[in-house]
Amino acid sequence: MCGIIGYVGTRQAQPILIEGLKRLEYRGYDSAGIAVLKNGALDIVRSQGRISSLEAKVDWDDTRGTVGIGHTRWATHGAPNEVNAHPHRDASGKIALIHNGIIENHETLRKYLERQGIECTSDTDTEVLTQLIGYLYKGDLEKAVRSALNEVQGTYGIAVISSDEPGLIVAARQGSPLIIGIGKNENFVASDAAAILAHTSQVIYLSDGEIATVTQDGLRTTTLDAIPVTKDIEEIEWTLEEIELGGYEHFMLKEIFEQPEALRNCLRGRLNVRDGTIMLGGMTDINRELVRAKRIIITACGTAWHAALIGEYFFEDVASLPCEVEYASEFRYRNPIIENGTVVIAISQSGETIDTLAALREAREKGALAMGIVNVVGSTISRETDAGIYLHVGPEIGVASTKAFIGQVAILALVGIFLGRRRHLSQPSAKHLMHALENIPAQMSRVLELTDQIRTVAEKYYQRENWLYLGRGYNYPVALEGALKIKEISYIHAEGMPAAEMKHGPIALITDGMPVVFIATQGSQYDKIIGNINEVKTRGGDVIAVATEGDEQVRKLCDHVFYVPDCPEPLQPLLTTIPLQLLAYHAAVLRGCNVDKPRNLAKSVTVE
Numbered sequence: 001m002c003g004i005i006g007y008v009g010t011r012q013a014q015p016i017l018i019e020g021l022k023r024l025e026y027r028g029y030d031s032a033g034i035a036v037l038k039n040g041a042l043d044i045v046r047s048q049g050r051i052s053s054l055e056a057k058v059d060w061d062d063t064r065g066t067v068g069i070g071h072t073r074w075a076t077h078g079a080p081n082e083v084n085a086h087p088h089r090d091a092s093g094k095i096a097l098i099h100n101g102i103i104e105n106h107e108t109l110r111k112y113l114e115r116q117g118i119e120c121t122s123d124t125d126t127e128v129l130t131q132l133i134g135y136l137y138k139g140d141l142e143k144a145v146r147s148a149l150n151e152v153q154g155t156y157g158i159a160v161i162s163s164d165e166p167g168l169i170v171a172a173r174q175g176s177p178l179i180i181g182i183g184k185n186e187n188f189v190a191s192d193a194a195a196i197l198a199h200t201s202q203v204i205y206l207s208d209g210e211i212a213t214v215t216q217d218g219l220r221t222t223t224l225d226a227i228p229v230t231k232d233i234e235e236i237e238w239t240l241e242e243i244e245l246g247g248y249e250h251f252m253l254k255e256i257f258e259q260p261e262a263l264r265n266c267l268r269g270r271l272n273v274r275d276g277t278i279m280l281g282g283m284t285d286i287n288r289e290l291v292r293a294k295r296i297i298i299t300a301c302g303t304a305w306h307a308a309l310i311g312e313y314f315f316e317d318v319a320s321l322p323c324e325v326e327y328a329s330e331f332r333y334r335n336p337i338i339e340n341g342t343v344v345i346a347i348s349q350s351g352e353t354i355d356t357l358a359a360l361r362e363a364r365e366k367g368a369l370a371m372g373i374v375n376v377v378g379s380t381i382s383r384e385t386d387a388g389i390y391l392h393v394g395p396e397i398g399v400a401s402t403k404a405f406i407g408q409v410a411i412l413a414l415v416g417i418f419l420g421r422r423r424h425l426s427q428p429s430a431k432h433l434m435h436a437l438e439n440i441p442a443q444m445s446r447v448l449e450l451t452d453q454i455r456t457v458a459e460k461y462y463q464r465e466n467w468l469y470l471g472r473g474y475n476y477p478v479a480l481e482g483a484l485k486i487k488e489i490s491y492i493h494a495e496g497m498p499a500a501e502m503k504h505g506p507i508a509l510i511t512d513g514m515p516v517v518f519i520a521t522q523g524s525q526y527d528k529i530i531g532n533i534n535e536v537k538t539r540g541g542d543v544i545a546v547a548t549e550g551d552e553q554v555r556k557l558c559d560h561v562f563y564v565p566d567c568p569e570p571l572q573p574l575l576t577t578i579p580l581q582l583l584a585y586h587a588a589v590l591r592g593c594n595v596d597k598p599r600n601l602a603k604s605v606t607v608e
């Protein structure tokens with residue numbers, strides 16, 4: 001959940017660390033700190049709050065120091081204050097450490113250290129690990145880190161420096177992402193490529209249980225048991241420009257507007273409409289098993305879970321394949337039944353969500369064929385699956401997921417059509433869907449033109465604290481996603497549910513002027529949803545509807561209508577989600593919320 005950067009080279013470390021932390025800020029943002037080795041001593045500056053607070057505390061006239069580490073924190077153990085901020089220092093004051101993850105046995109280790117006369121000064125699990133390394137240190141930092149990690153249970157991505165061994169960073173990973181950036185006369189350590197992309201695009205991905213000892217001229221990778229490991233250098237394809245704001249007020253808005261292009265990139269090279277075939281290179285190895293699958297389980301968290309629900313409808317409807325969707329956090333602890341012929345698909349934007357990763361491991365342990373649908377290339381989930389498909393929608397910085405959701409739904413549609421063709425889906429039906437899918441990016445651009453209209457509606461309702469979102473069929477998960485978006489970024493209480501469920505309780509909430517959002521596009525359940533809209537109107541609710549262009553009935557019935565172009569029902573979520581993203585965005589801006597970094601949330605949830 002936290003962000004990590006380390007630098008060892010010939011340039012001044014401070015500006016590189018601060019700049020890197022700014023790029024990582026979206027990963028964790030309640031406090032931050034840096035440690036730089038200056039004339040054989042550690043100089044540590046830490047601060048509560050955003051990186052800008054830390055930047056203001058750093059002595060910029062002091063230009064010594066070409067080795068350092070930096071951290072931005074999202075609190076897990078101990079309040080987000082300066083004492084608990086990283087880097088932590090050992091009792092000798094010579095070793096500094098930054099950490100992303102959780103040391104589960106920190107209480108036991110803390111007591112052990114106390115018995116050795118070492119008191120921790122913060123509430124963090126991280127300081128315990130730092131003190132343990134300090135306690136075990138006998139002049140060889142790598143060895144001390146190795147010994148300490150052998151005592152540790154939990155997850156970590158760490159970077160450690162010592163004033164006794166300047167010119168050296170020891171990094172290690174278990175369950176939290178960590179990469180080494182390779183430069184010229186300089187090297188980097190980071191939790192995320194964004195932190196170091198300004199300096200290098202050559203990276204090494206550390207795997208769980210590996211340690212890297214990094215100097216200005218090179219690095220050595222070993223396992224926790226000191227066995228050397230050879231790692232490949234890989235090239236990061238994303239440009240820094242792709243990660244920057246590009247003229248938009250917020251990353252979220254930029255990412256919403258990028259969706260037509262993101263979807264084009266996602267579909268590129270994967271659709272052969274003329275032949276009615278789908279090409280998914282990442283699945284070639286498992287095609288046969290996939291085609292023979294008897295059941296699919298999709299597991300995910302948050303927005304990715306909503307995409308999974310749409311996948312469930314698609315797989316059963318278009319591919320005639322039984323499918324269930326499981327919250328990863330429940331699946332992993334539930335002793336799930338995995339029979340022969342079960343394929344488990346894990347969906348994750350970051351590829352690092354700990355619950356999704358654990359669910360995937362559980363499924364594999366039980367013999368399931370595991371597939372990943374992931375955005376971040378080289379992420380842990382992408383590396384732990386038998387096969388997978390990348391979204392190719394580019395980096396997503398806004399904490400609230402938008403374009404990744406669109407990519408996830410599109411990939412599920414591709415897999416559904418692919419499987420459908422090998423089962424009961426006729427070639428003309430497949431071609432029809434594929435052709436429609438190709439047209440979606442252009443249709444999306446038309447939906448995005450609604451942004452001013454949507455803002456006007458948001459202006460009317462943004463002060464209302466309770467909203468309902470209702471949909472049916474393929475648009476039921478869209479209702480869930482619409483409600484989640486507005487909750488996440490505007491802190492409005494919203495509930496999403498199948499429209500028919502409203503009468504089993506939530507209808508009691510409807511009072512005069514309560515905003516109720518309906519996804520009421522043309523489709524198999526259109527008449528039913530019109531009935532539900534009437535039920536709300538009768539009770540005084542204000543209905544905001546997403547409807548199919550040209551639908552006059554909905555216009556007459558509802559208070560506000562956002563029209564989307566027509567498309568086949570299974571693909572509608574790709575269009576109907578967009579007005580709801582924009583509605584949440586405008587409401588959040590009007591409420592003065594921090595859209596890209598909502599309170600209490602983080603982009604990548606690497607703790608349980």
Ligand code: G6P
Pocket residue numbers: 301302303304347348349350351352353356399400401601602603604605
């Ligand atoms: C966090 C984010 C959500 C995201 C979820 C799953 O809660 O705030 O936007 O949907 O994690 O993340 P993943 O990276 O696995 O898709």
